[in-house]
Amino acid sequence: MFSKLHYLSRLYEWFFPRTCILCHYPSKAAEDLCEPCFLSLPILHESCIQCAKNLPHTSLTDLVCGKCQHSPPPFDRTYALFTYQSPITKLIMELKFHERLVNAKVLGDLLAKTIQHQWYTHQTLPEIILPIPLHNKRLKKRGFNQALEIARPIGKRLHIPIDTQGCLRTKHTEAQAQLALKKRTHNIKNAFYIRGDYTNRHVAILDDVTTTGHTISEFSKALKKAGARRIDVWCCAKTLLN
Ligand SMILES: [Zn+2]
Ligand SMILES: [Zn+2]
Known part of the structure; x- marks a missing residue:
């Protein structure tokens, strides 16, 4: 057959x-x-295992950057596949602003293969995938959540359920990328409402692009408050600057 x-x-x-x-x-x-x-494609190589900050000029693995050592973020691991450079920038922009959903499928498939064959060969996979929620206003305007579209092929290939009901984005914020660094923390504060029970759960947050990690930190704080035991972050791309 x-x-x-x-x-x-x-x-x-x-x-x-x-x-x-x-x-x-x-x-x-x-x-x-x-x-x-x-x-x-610009694969991200040496990076901090906790926040995925690029750590060039080293061949060591399992490195934690100075910032994470000094003040550990509320998530446990970050796995980013690419650096946010051409042509990944083009693929993400086309996806978000021109509804090129096929790009999400390709990026999700590439992530799924890497998760399966590289990142989790010696450890247990998370129990659920949580695509970073969009506020309803933005969701209506865009028509879809790009993080959810990227998560779909991953959930399918790895047989991990995608949770879109347990978390809400209750604060309509300005796009983080357009804000000065200082304003980002304030902008995203208390932006998420967790109504699901994540007691003792191992979850994966899915994001398309991570810049400073403010959004993921705020989301993770809320999830840890709701009982999450371990939070892994999966993202397509990490910016090189932060
Ligand atoms: Zn080609
Ligand atoms: Zn770090």
């Missing part, structure tokens, strides 16, 4: 090749991203 299905899907791919989301040529891979474009 499997081989017949496999054969049919190969046949389908032959007749209807997928188109690469970056170069727009037919992709020979079973994804909407061709191999040369995949190889051009």
